[in-house]
Amino acid sequence: LLISVLVAACGNGESDSVEGVTEASADTGETKKLRISLGLNDKTPLYKSSEKFKELVEEKTDSLNVEIYHSGQLADDRSAIEMLQFGTLDITIPSTAPFTSFVPEYGVFDLPFTLKNTDVVDKVLQGKIGDELAEKASEQGVKQLAWWENGFRQLTNSKKSIKKLDDLNGLKVRTMENDIHLGAWKAMGANPTPMAFTELFTAMQQKTVDGQENPYPTILLEKYPEVQKYVTETNHIYSPFIFLISQKTWDGLTEEQQEIVESAALEAGEHNRKLSRETAASALEELKGQMEYSKVSDAELEKFRGAVKPVIEKYKESIGQDFVEKYLNEVNNAE
Template sequence: MRIRFALAGLVAALVATGAVQAQDFKPRIVRFGYGLVDNSNQGRAARMFAQEVEKASGGKMKVRAIGNASLGSDTQMQQALIGGAQEMMVGSTATLVGLVPEMAVWDTPFLFSNAKEADVVLDGPVGDKIKAKLEAKGMVGLVYWENGFRNLTNSKRPVAKLEDLNDIKLRVMQNNVFLDSFKALGANAVPLPFSELFTALETRAVDGQENPYNTIVSSKFYEVQKYLTVTNHVYSPWIVTVSKKWWDGLSAAEKKVLQDAAIKSRDFERKDTREEAAKALADLKGKGMQVNELSAAEANRMREKLVSVNAGIAKSVGQQTWDEVNAAVQQARNA
């Protein structure tokens, strides 16, 4: 009896000091897919995450960061996660709307007026609540990363007023909020996966697209797009997700390593993205892009058109989610 107690005490002490931790980790290969090129904010943060996981698991968990949509477009990777054929990915929340309609709330034009508001709301209770809805669909959401405020580019003409968009064939992300938003602005909006975008721009299958400065730089859109209009029309989050099938087979220690590393990668990624964005516009001008800002009057006209899609978003995400998100934004704004 006494010996047993003593042994139990010893085991407890070993667990507390982490000495038995190695047993909590199995050798694992984690395929972590993303859509952008290796030399992008997405790629840098994916590699940082990989290093953290490897270090914290004593080399047992090896994360393979695989970019360029080599494992598939956002929606293809989601399906692979759900089926258990791939362990992890990072991609746009916008491409998850077909699975979790509430995700569309992040696509609300002009929802956030700065990155700080986005951080507070996404990392707060309502951000968590929407992220948690992924579980019922076969994925576990870990953290939101920053894609960033989106701006408009095209190869036809400078867009200085609403009417300039009229005959522009514009690639949008694959969801109805983006489709409706740009239809409301008068553009000919076409949904297309990101992985097909460069070629579509190059062959002029589409005239334009919208993405944060960082992506316009890293994906070399400046090679095939002459005009950039500073619109900052919406803040786009990325979300890091895990296959639930795979996640459910992990030990508590393994889950914690992934969760902790995800938080570190989030903080790293946001800082890196913001630093890069701060100099990206100058970079793009240097590459020959013609950049224009909208006059206050034109910005307002666009804003009014875009805000007309809000009622539809509220309907598809549900009034309660809509209200909760907007209250959280107000609170962050007034803080």
């Protein structure tokens, strides 16, 4: 609309009035732009699935136009969420970990080693906990339309092959901006530093940090083998991605548009889960050719679990004791 007004204003100055143009554009239907901010680059399942979302929306209506910005070029996870609250950005798909400073209950996913595999993940996210969290997000001016997937997190570093708990001693690990992650890495003996994802590659390159943890697709597709030598399968945390839309944007959509956007977010989310899992498997195989791979044995993992136990106890309170119990119950039932 702004463009039509400008064109009218700069036009031949004869018969076109601004009102005339406004009416005409209302007749043909005004196109609303939906801007999505992503933290990861355009090679990742996150981006590809956002393209799928765009396709699904745009094939169902001419009234919406989806624009995708990747690699944190618009904002990192945390500032993108703030922009959604202000209504200066429409959609973002962050990890849940940075969202816990807005809704602490999302912190259940940050409790290490509580989710064992994707079967359990799917059941828990589709269960009551999933719905309750989405409701709590609403109170913060953002609406969660779907669960997408970042994935199980694995450790990389430039110093040494990690096989046991002691190997973590003093290792400088970048974590997401989340107190539970920070506490967990401290408890495991590492020397963690929280940092926005957008600063991570440079921090590894300049050796401000020795290592980081993220799912295999991110490790491969963000080219971490260029700056990291060792990769270790730890599966210490499952990171969901959450498809968030600004409440302000949502309220400005017609009911029909809302329906289109919501169903596209869900359908693209299905696609995303599949793609994320396939990519995690193939990325691991590729990474084995580019980095030194190690796996923490089950017996050693028990020690990791033991080390973070007090952290889980400690953070039960800040997340909400009852909510954590409910979550752990649902995990139990799903297993």
